[in-house]
Amino acid sequence: MRRAPGALAGPALLLVLVASLFPLYWSVVVASHDGASTSTGALPLLPGGELVDHVRAVFEAVDFRAALANSAIVAVTVTASNVLLSTLAGFAFAHLRFRGRRALLGLVVGSVMVPAQLGVVPLFELMGWLGWYGDLAAVVAPGLVSAFGVFWMRQACREAVPRELVDAARVDGCSSVRIWWHVVLPAVRPQAVVLAMLTFLAAWNDFFWPLVVLDPVESPTVQVALSHLAGGYYTDYPLVLTGAVLGTAPVVVLFALPARRLIAGLRRVPVDR
Amino acid sequence: MRTQVSFARRGREAAPYLFIAPFFVLFATFGLYPLLRTAWLSLHRWDLLAGPVEFTGLANYARLFADPFFYNALANTASIFLVGAVPQLVAALGIAALLDRPLRGRTAWQAVVLLPNVVPVVAVALVFTQLFMRDHGLVARILSALGAGPLDWQAHAWSAHLGVAIMVLWRWTGYHALLYLAAMQSVPRELHEAAALDGASRARSFRSVTLPGIRPTLLFTAVVSTIGGVQLFTEPRLFGGTSTGGNDRQFQTLVMYLHERGFEQLDAGYAATISWVLFALCALVALGNTALVRRLVGRW
Numbered sequence: 001m002r003r004a005p006g007a008l009a010g011p012a013l014l015l016v017l018v019a020s021l022f023p024l025y026w027s028v029v030v031a032s033h034d035g036a037s038t039s040t041g042a043l044p045l046l047p048g049g050e051l052v053d054h055v056r057a058v059f060e061a062v063d064f065r066a067a068l069a070n071s072a073i074v075a076v077t078v079t080a081s082n083v084l085l086s087t088l089a090g091f092a093f094a095h096l097r098f099r100g101r102r103a104l105l106g107l108v109v110g111s112v113m114v115p116a117q118l119g120v121v122p123l124f125e126l127m128g129w130l131g132w133y134g135d136l137a138a139v140v141a142p143g144l145v146s147a148f149g150v151f152w153m154r155q156a157c158r159e160a161v162p163r164e165l166v167d168a169a170r171v172d173g174c175s176s177v178r179i180w181w182h183v184v185l186p187a188v189r190p191q192a193v194v195l196a197m198l199t200f201l202a203a204w205n206d207f208f209w210p211l212v213v214l215d216p217v218e219s220p221t222v223q224v225a226l227s228h229l230a231g232g233y234y235t236d237y238p239l240v241l242t243g244a245v246l247g248t249a250p251v252v253v254l255f256a257l258p259a260r261r262l263i264a265g266l267r268r269v270p271v272d273r
Numbered sequence: 274m275r276t277q278v279s280f281a282r283r284g285r286e287a288a289p290y291l292f293i294a295p296f297f298v299l300f301a302t303f304g305l306y307p308l309l310r311t312a313w314l315s316l317h318r319w320d321l322l323a324g325p326v327e328f329t330g331l332a333n334y335a336r337l338f339a340d341p342f343f344y345n346a347l348a349n350t351a352s353i354f355l356v357g358a359v360p361q362l363v364a365a366l367g368i369a370a371l372l373d374r375p376l377r378g379r380t381a382w383q384a385v386v387l388l389p390n391v392v393p394v395v396a397v398a399l400v401f402t403q404l405f406m407r408d409h410g411l412v413a414r415i416l417s418a419l420g421a422g423p424l425d426w427q428a429h430a431w432s433a434h435l436g437v438a439i440m441v442l443w444r445w446t447g448y449h450a451l452l453y454l455a456a457m458q459s460v461p462r463e464l465h466e467a468a469a470l471d472g473a474s475r476a477r478s479f480r481s482v483t484l485p486g487i488r489p490t491l492l493f494t495a496v497v498s499t500i501g502g503v504q505l506f507t508e509p510r511l512f513g514g515t516s517t518g519g520n521d522r523q524f525q526t527l528v529m530y531l532h533e534r535g536f537e538q539l540d541a542g543y544a545a546t547i548s549w550v551l552f553a554l555c556a557l558v559a560l561g562n563t564a565l566v567r568r569l570v571g572r573w
Binding site: 009012013016017019020021023024026027030085086088089091092093096097098101104108111113114115116117118119120121122123124125126141142144145147150175176177180201204205207208212222223226227230231235237240241243244245247248251252255256259260262263266 | 293296297321385386393402404443451455503528551
């Protein structure tokens with residue numbers, strides 16, 4: 001029995017809509033006006049015509065082209081690696097028998113709750129030893145696989161790959177690697193897409209660690225370049241928000257394509273199952 | 274022939290370990306090792322660039338527990354968390370209840386609600402900082418149109434905390450709402466029908482059927498938002514532009530203090546000490562949350 005919406009449901013939803021979209025809309029408005037009209041003049045409510053000029057200015061003020069490329073390299077590498085390595089480990093935990101499986105899985109689950117951010121000081125030291133300070137490798141390497149990903153793909157393998165299928169492939173003489181590649185990977189594609197989206201977003205949005213380990217001028221990611229753009233004594237907001245719009249656009253476009261899948265997948269975030 | 278068979282079998286026995294090896298090697302290198310080394314570093318006077326200066330035992334901890342800046346950052350973190358998290362989870366429950374009704378364009382609504390979570394935190398912080406500008410920010414102009422004077426958001430602890438909490442709230446409410454919605458839809462409809470037959474009002478049914486039904490999810494979101502709250506950095510850091518969080522450190526959070534000590538003053542041993550205390554705090558708060566949600570929801 002679904003109850004009919006109450007009288008306040010409509011206005012409440014409208015409020016949610018406006019609150020969700022307004023800050024994004026406002027950033028476009030500010031980005032497309034010159035500084036004077038947004039800081040002293042009348043309050044503009046519609047986008048102006050300066051956006052293209054500001055985009056050009058952003059690319060002049062910081063090496064935004066390199067930053068976009070760096071962020072793309074980091075996010076794509078980390079995403080591909082997470083999906084492959086998590087599915088590999090998830091498959092082993094879900095369908096292969098080996099000694100110590102329970103204890104090792106316990107370690108995975110336990111480490112989901114460990115805030116990795118807190119190990120930054122030795123991690124910084126480690127990157128110095130490896131000679132990776134200021135290098136994208138320093139951002140990519142710690143993100144190559146995550147405990148969450150392994151746990152997520154283990155659940156996916158248990159749901160989407162019937163044990164009989166694995167056994168049948170085994171009887172046909174398939175090695176574990178072949179089973180993983182030909183049976184498991186195709187079967188868990190929907191869950192893998194969701195993991196890929198979540199990983200990509202997290203990698204694209206990461207700020208703290210890249211800020212610590214990358215040079216803000218030489219080799220930043222988009223987020224570090226943005227904060228550099230906003231630093232200094234005087235903040236040119238139209239310029240800064242143009243940068244923010246530029247840094248947001250790729251993820252919003254990416255999100256718009258499979259939003260339905262991402263939402264369906266979010267509803268399966270392993271809570272206690 | 275026999276050697277081939279045993280080779281194949283050995284391959285099959287080794288395969289699972291090879292499959293999980295990449296995770297454990299990477300986790301050991303970039304997760305576990307730094308965590309353990311943090312403990313070792315915290316027992317030293319240690320320069321970030323020069324390395325160990327001197328073994329000092331628990332001196333860093335003694336210093337930390339007598340450090341007013343540490344308590345200030347702790348109080349700010351707690352304050353921002355409380356101001357942000359409670360309304361956030363309540364609003365998320367409300368939005369989930371709204372979406373858990375017959376609704377045209379359901380997926381579109383869910384996409385809109387999730388959108389803020391997709392936007393990079395840095396962009397969120399910059400947009401809201403612009404909205405909260407002292408004299409000419411949109412919020413200031415609306416306030417002055419309503420007859421209130423302009424407010425220097427960053428100058429006062431309460432307004433700076435509120436500003437940062439609003440950024441967190443905006444970014445995370447929709448995400449939690451979708452988690453709640455998913456949980457609500459898995460509560461058996463018959464329970465609601467039975468409650469209605471017993472004469473329960475809609476509010477009563479929500480309290481007595483829905484909330485207990487989604488308890489695991491409530492717990493999960495409480496833990497997730499707490500751990501996020503303890504680690505809060507990007508929003509307040511960009512709000513003020515420095516790691517000190519305002520002239521009087523009025524909105525410096527614990528991770529900002531960690532960043533200031535470790536990566537600006539290069540006092541790595543002391544930063545490691547802050548890390549360990551933060552880690553203990555995360556564990557403690559997660560446990561506390563579990564107990565709290567169990568008590569609150571279990572009683573109803």
